[in-house]
Amino acid sequence: MKITLxxxxCTGLGICESLSPDVFEVDDDGTLVVKRPDVDAGLLAEVRAAVDSCPTEALRLTS
Ligand code: SF4
Incomplete structure (x- = not known):
């Protein structure tokens, strides 16, 4: 699975980062960086939670 942003x-408030900090990071100027766009199987559940929790639907998971 791959993350697209x-x-x-994105408003940069970082809900995704709080749910999956190994994958998402809001940098100092408020820009979200997807550090690992190719999702490891072990991180899929938390990444899915982060994608589903984004209030602006800025994230998507694609196969
Ligand atoms: S992708 Fe969504 S949850 Fe993550 S910082 Fe942007 S708006 Fe917030």
């Missing part, structure tokens, strides 16, 4: 929709 629509940067225009």
């Amino acid at each position: 629509d940067q225009a929709k």
Whole structure:
């Protein structure tokens, strides 16, 4: 599975980072960085939770 980010929709508040800090990081200027866009199987559950919790639907998981 792969994570795609629509940067225009992201508000940078970091809910995704709080749920999956190994994968998502909001940098100092408020821009979200997807550190590991190819999702490891062991991180899939938390990444799915992060994607589902994004309030602006900026994240997607694709196969
Ligand atoms: S939860 Fe959504 S809006 Fe918030 S930082 Fe993550 S991708 Fe951006």
